[in-house]
Amino acid sequence: xxxxxxxxxxxxxxxxxxxxxxxxxxxxxxxxxxxxxxxxxxxxxxxxxxxxxxxxxxxxxxxxxxxxxxxxxxxxxxxxxxxxxxxxxxxxxxxxxxxxxxxxxxxxxxxxx
Numbered sequence: 361x362x363x364x365x366x367x368x369x370x371x372x373x374x375x376x377x378x379x380x381x382x383x384x385x386x387x388x389x390x391x392x393x394x395x396x397x398x399x400x401x402x403x404x405x406x407x408x409x410x411x412x413x414x415x416x417x418x419x420x421x422x423x424x425x426x427x428x429x430x431x432x433x434x435x436x437x438x439x440x441x442x443x444x445x446x447x448x449x450x451x452x453x454x455x456x457x458x459x460x461x462x463x464x465x466x467x468x469x470x471x472x473x
Contacts, residue, residue: 385449385453388453388454389452389453390420391416392453392454392457392458393419393420393423393457394416394417394419394420394423395416395419395457395461396419396457396458396460396461397414397419397420397422397423398414398415398416398418398419399461399464400460400461400464401413401414401419401422402414403464403465403468404464404467404468
């Protein structure tokens with residue numbers, strides 16, 4: 361079988377595209393995680409412990425701190441996992457923070473806030 365060689369311009373374009381895509385997902389993750397942490401903190405911790413409200417950047421910093429000390433789950437490299445990688449990414453970046461805020465809102469309503 362004959363291998364196709366890619367020109368340097370195409371390789372550079374691919375590298376730039378992948379890098380921009382990674383920056384996009386990192387920024388989206390930062391925003392959604394920070395929003396979820398800030399909202400939940402401001403709903404529950406502020407009134408309970410009489411501490412200052414949390415800004416979006418401070419909330420993201422706290423989520424970075426917790427991510428740094430939490431173990432990273434090991435995943436396999438099977439084909440099924442590669443096919444579901446985008447769904448897992450969307451779940452972690454968008455669905456999980458949205459569900460956290462939703463259930464936090466429900467708890468806040470039950471508390472009477």
